[in-house]
Amino acid sequence: MGNPVKVLHLEDSEIDHRLLVRAVHESGLQAQFLRLDEQAAFMDALHTQSFDIILMDFRLPGFTALEAWSQVQSLPSHPPCVIVSGAIGEQAAVSAIQTGISDYLHKDRIAEIGRVIQRAMHLHKIEEERIKAQQALSLSEQRIRELARHLQTSLEAERAAISREIHDDIGGSLTALKLDLAWIKRHSNHQPTLTRLVAAEEMLSLALAATQRIMQNTRPAILDQGLSACVEWLVAGHSRRTGKTVNLINDLTSEALPDAFRLAAYRIVQEALTNAGKYAPESDVSVEVSDAGGTLTIEIRDSGPGFELSRLQSSRGFGLKGLSERAESIGGWLDISSTPKRGTSITLTAPLSWAADNRQGDSRE
Incomplete structure (x- = not known):
């Protein structure tokens, strides 16, 4: 009953x-x-x-x-x-x-x-x-976003630690070895030995270049010089790789950004330029950076083949999806606009008030 x-x-x-x-x-x-x-x-x-x-x-x-x-x-x-x-x-x-x-x-x-x-x-x-069910789904999505932010933070911390170890241990050892080879070369008259020394120096130079490249890819030192320097460095690298001049408009008036904010912006520009070089290597690329109106705005545009935005939903890749997570991690959002045969535009918008609040929080800690 x-x-x-x-x-x-x-x-x-x-x-x-x-x-x-x-x-x-x-x-x-x-x-x-x-x-x-x-x-x-x-x-x-x-x-x-x-x-x-x-x-x-x-x-x-x-x-x-x-x-x-x-x-x-x-x-x-x-x-x-x-x-x-x-x-x-x-x-x-x-x-x-x-x-x-x-x-x-x-x-x-x-x-x-x-x-x-x-x-x-x-x-x-x-x-x-x-x-x-909707509340449970929202809670689950929130936990996933928090996990994604935690993983990104952990990953960047690990990258920084690896970069320091490469610089302090491997880089230092290779530099010392290069000095020793130079000393031996100056104090040896044995031709077969000198020939081997030249070959060893060449291999050592390649190893040093590899360590520099690995450090730049993990946690580039340019990050410590401010966002403007980061963007200019990324743009120059893209131009060298593709042979195409990038139109850069830099209207930043302040560099006083916390490391997390600067790092997220750097990674977004890096990934956007990497995608442009991969999918639109022959296209014209422009990068515009501004902090007008108390909002950081970074737009990366290319004139490449573009794509259907619906592909983002079905794609298994996490490149552009990861960029959205990075934007959210600094209180901002990412807009992706693309049309087949009409290019792609990726825009980061983030309020600088978030940066100020988090910088104050960091100082209290």
Whole structure:
């Protein structure tokens, strides 16, 4: 049988209340009723008791069903509400349902009240489950974003540590070895030995160049010189690789950015130029950087083949998706615009207030 349905009935007519109770019982639905017709009593019951459903006449002494519904909606978790009235037109009934009221039943059709109650409760349960599922999904997405930010932070920290180790250990050892080879070369007259020394110096130069390249790819020292220097360095590197001149417009007026902010902007420009070099090597590229209006804006445009934006949803790659995460990590957002045969534009927008707030937080630590 289950527990009876707890019904709050807002009705000022005792006769109409009895007719509704009888109709509910005749429908086979087990229910307990509380009838109220005063707003103060309704408010008290609403906050001290729990109900499975609220049935409301449209007009009550001193207040209306819509006013009652606004109070019900203010509860963290509220039951469904159904208007049962004869003093309401069809348009008013539609407007009431649009505000979130579950249903409307004319008193002339009171025999249908059992079915209406069950349907309203069923739909309300479905809606509650949908909201819970949506909240769980939102929480899961938030945790994924937090995990992505944590992984990016950890990755950059690991890159910085590797870069320091390469510079301090491997780089230092190779430099010392180069000095030793130079000393041996100056103090040796044995031609076969000198020939081997020249070959060793060449291999050593290649090793030193490799360490420099690895350090630049992991955590380039240029980051310590400010965002302007970073962008100029990336643009120069792109020009060397592709042989194409990049049009750079640098309108930055401040370099006072925290490391996380500067690093995220650097990686976004780096990835955007890498993609342009990979997919549009012959295209013209322009980079514009500005901090006007208290907002950092970086736009990278190319005149390459472009692509359908729908591919971003189906792509398994995380390049551009990772850029969006980086933008969010500094309180900004990334806009990607592309049209086949008309090029691609990637724009980072981030409020500098985020940078100021986080710099203050860093100083407190």
